[in-house]
Amino acid sequence: MKIIVDAMGGDNAPLQIVLGAVDALNQDKNLKVVLVGDQNAIEQSLCECKEYDKNRLDIIDAKDVITNDDTPTTAIRTKKESSLVKAFDALMHDDEAGGFVSAGSTGAVLVGAYLKVGRIKGVTRPALAPVLPTLKGNGVVLCDCGANVDCKSVNLVHFAIMASAYATAMLGVKNPRVGLLNNGVEEHKGNELTQEAHKLLAKTEGINFLGNCEARDILSGDFDVVVSDGFNGNIALKSAEGTANTMLSLIKEGVYSGGLRTKLGALMLKPVFAKVKKKMDYNAHGGACFLGVKKVVVKSHGASKAKSVTASILQAKSLAESKICDKIASGMSVLDKPETAEN
Amino acid sequence: MKIIVDAMGGDNAPLQIVLGAVDALNQDKNLKVVLVGDQNAIEQSLCECKEYDKNRLDIIDAKDVITNDDTPTTAIRTKKESSLVKAFDALMHDDEAGGFVSAGSTGAVLVGAYLKVGRIKGVTRPALAPVLPTLKGNGVVLCDCGANVDCKSVNLVHFAIMASAYATAMLGVKNPRVGLLNNGVEEHKGNELTQEAHKLLAKTEGINFLGNCEARDILSGDFDVVVSDGFNGNIALKSAEGTANTMLSLIKEGVYSGGLRTKLGALMLKPVFAKVKKKMDYNAHGGACFLGVKKVVVKSHGASKAKSVTASILQAKSLAESKICDKIASGMSVLDKPETAEN
Incomplete structure (x- = not known):
């Protein structure tokens, strides 16, 4: 190859x-x-x-x-x-x-x-799909995260099909659980696009659609695939990235401004931080696939x-x-x- | 009162x-x-x-x-x-x-x-605006974060005016720096809504519009106000929330599964973690104002x-x-x- x-x-x-x-x-x-x-x-x-x-x-x-x-x-x-x-x-x-x-x-x-x-x-719309880390360890495919800023609901159905195949190939999941990125878990929630997409996804055969996924649950491990238009996917991805960096900076700041005890503690926890940092760094595990x-x-x-x-x-x-x-x-x-x- | x-x-x-x-x-x-x-x-x-x-x-x-x-x-x-x-x-x-x-x-x-x-x-559209913590400490108003899922560009201009007044009242900032939540910093970036809103915001008098703000920079401290439609604001807010929780859980998990040294280190760093957790918990400082x-x-x-x-x-x-x-x-x-x- x-x-x-x-x-x-x-x-x-x-x-x-x-x-x-x-x-x-x-x-x-x-x-x-x-x-x-x-x-x-x-x-x-x-x-x-x-x-x-x-x-x-x-x-x-x-x-x-x-x-x-x-x-x-x-x-x-x-x-x-x-x-x-x-x-x-x-x-x-x-x-x-x-x-x-x-x-x-x-x-x-x-x-x-x-x-x-x-x-x-x-x-009609190929989509960019990175694999993000999850709390339970398996990873989740976020699709689309930037290729298509304005989408129709049918595009989100295509993303679900493509990302499901991708989750099976990349993560080894047999029947990937698909979530729709939305502003609430309830079925009626959403903007025009996600309300329409929800209905379409629910009747699409060949995918395992679980329903809405709030942005706070993307990394939970409860979904193998989360679909979204590229604008929102990008916002979710970068907001997660920014928050992870902010937290690591705040911890670092706290350690530097603390006394000897704090610095010693940080030294002892170094392997834990390295592991968390590695886990959160989704780029280390490869790139985003253009599906x-x-x-x-x-x-x-x-x-x-x-x-x-x-x-x-x-x-x-x-x-x-x-x-x-x-x-x-x-x-x-x-x-x-x-x-x-x-x- | x-x-x-x-x-x-x-x-x-x-x-x-x-x-x-x-x-x-x-x-x-x-x-x-x-x-x-x-x-x-x-x-x-x-x-x-x-x-x-x-x-x-x-x-x-x-x-x-x-x-x-x-x-x-x-x-x-x-x-x-x-x-x-x-x-x-x-x-x-x-x-x-x-x-x-x-x-x-x-x-x-x-x-x-x-x-x-x-x-x-x-x-026309009142908006929900929480104050989020920032790396540099002052806080940032995110408006709207959920009241209006489908917006027109003019609504985002109103959000900028309202949130600027709010940032002055809440954070004591004189001439609040306003960013537009977008999928890139460049002027031409965005979906239909944000491209239009960018043009309108740039010519609105009485606000200090800096340009686009990527989701990864919301917590940077470079902006006092970030405007968005309620759907995207909600996604950004909850993605940040989910990531912060995931990271704290991963650190906790690492500490529990580690040896005595790791646990001792965690004990020594307890004040730092408490400080970071408190800083990231935007709810502790009050609620979201409905502007x-x-x-x-x-x-x-x-x-x-x-x-x-x-x-x-x-x-x-x-x-x-x-x-x-x-x-x-x-x-x-x-x-x-x-x-x-x-x-």
């Missing part, structure tokens, strides 16, 4: 991307990686890596880079020599290539995937370091091997009723 | 409400309180209280109660003998009464305030105990003394342009 990697995307490219790719190669002997980007820069980064099997690593030279300052659609259409566009081309023209990883501009990755990879039949396009596309966090690049590459491989795209296609194909199939 | 208190609202009514009211009376010699609810139950609860100045406490007997199971609008219209309806009547017919506190059903309190107290001229109605209405958390009831009562008094409703009215009166004045 070959994974195409945009070596120039993200704050720490190319070094951390290259380091991460080499670690992935060393961890999985059946993996091949193609690094796309400035060949000289990539080769220089490779000099800083441990030993690796050179037969399983290729480089595609690409002199241009798409940055966060570029307008995604224009950049994908005009920057033909960019690492991102050439990486998508490689993904589509190499039959051995099963998946793609980039830590670059989210907008450009999504637009590129949409235009270059194309949508699975029946999917609904014809090949596996994983968006790694812009600030990704080698470790999370490795995780994203292995995740892309495992998803491609699980034939996630075929499973989504088969899930979508049962939607033949007019109200849940959007044209 | 007299504050009307719904003695029967909330999970711990009437005892914790009555205890909280008596504590408030003892903390502020210029405060009068009217407790509305079942007279026998209130008198029984009063027997469990410390000494207090009986001249400053009145009881209005009300035999009925509105619960979370009631439909708000129907309940307010038909349950004339309920503590909530009688409390609103007292608020409106007693000229000395400056404010109102309830820990009862949020929906019923909002509908009651809307119908019985009435809106300030120009305000845009003609008198001060404070909604205390349903699980409120005496301490937060006391805080809510003192908050209501201080807001009434600051003439917050007049200030909101004067802020709204400058909106005479057709695009920001909604009829």
Whole structure:
């Protein structure tokens, strides 16, 4: 299985991307990686890596880079020599290539995937789905968390089908429990969109819809999938992120401003904090999958370091091997009723 | 200054409400309180209280109660003998009464305030605004966080004006920095609603609009006011709440499953955890104010105990003394342009 990697995307490219790719190669002997980007820069980064099997690593030279300052659609259409566009081309023209990883501009990755990879039949809106940690440990797929800011209720049904297939592939859950992100658990709660989506989800076959999920319960472990329009999903995700950071900062502040006893206590609790921090850091376990396009596309966090690049590459491989795209296609194909199939 | 208190609202009514009211009376010699609810139950609860100045406490007997199971609008219209309806009547017919506190059903309190107290001229949508803790310490007003699930952009402009007046009264900030809750900081980001609201807010006089605020920055301390439709505000608030709880649970779990050293460390850090928990618990500092109605209405958390009831009562008094409703009215009166004045 070959994974195409945009070596120039993200704050720490190319070094951390290259380091991460080499670690992935060393961890999985059946993996091949193609690094796309400035060949000289990539080769220089490779000099800083441990030993690796050179037969399983290729480089595609690409002199241009798409940055966060570029307008995604224009950049994908005009920057033909960019690492991102050439990486998508490689993904589509190499039959051995099963998946793609980039830590670059989210907008450009999504637009590129949409235009270059194309949508699975029946999917009008591919969606971005990270896996978040839960209290009970298994993880929860939040879909969509930013690709589609304005949605119709039918899109949320599609998200439920795609994210259910994803939860099965990623988390090993057989019949994923689906919740609808809403402002209350009661059935009648919500805005126009969620009230309509609730009714549609309740009658959609092939998903295990439990009902509404309040934002405070996303991390509870009571759901395997939480669906939302991309705007609200983004708000929920970032609010969680901000709160986790604020709490860690407050604890740190309390420790620094405390006496010797406090500092000693913090030292003794260091392993606990490290574990909590690791658990809350959803980026460490890979990237967010862009569900609904014809090949596996994983968006790694812009600030990704080698470790999370490795995780994203292995995740892309495992998803491609699980034939996630075929499973989504088969899930979508049962939607033949007019109200849940959007044209 | 007299504050009307719904003695029967909330999970711990009437005892914790009555205890909280008596504590408030003892903390502020210029405060009068009217407790509305079942007279026998209130008198029984009063027997469990410390000494207090009986001249400053009145009881209005009300035999009925509105619960979370009631439909708000129907309940307010038909349950004339309920503590909530009688409390609103007292608020409106007693000229000395400056404010109102309830820990009862949020929906019923909002509908009651809307119908019985009435809106300030120009305000089409009163909004619920809690004060959240921030890293830098001053607090931030999140408005709306649940009263209006579907909003127009002009409503968000009204929220900005009302919440700015509120931030000045509650937090003592002179020229409150206003952010628009959005899925990115860049000006062009957002869904239809926030893109439109951004343009309107930028040209509204009398507010200090800084631009978009991502959900991860709500608690940063960089904003004094964050405006949002009630659905998104609710998602952001509850996601923050859920994450804070999840993190505390994870730390607790780590401590319990650790060895003696971990437990000793936790013991030494106890004051730090207590401080963080207290800081993150926005309910301890009072309730959420329902901005845009003609008198001060404070909604205390349903699980409120005496301490937060006391805080809510003192908050209501201080807001009434600051003439917050007049200030909101004067802020709204400058909106005479057709695009920001909604009829």
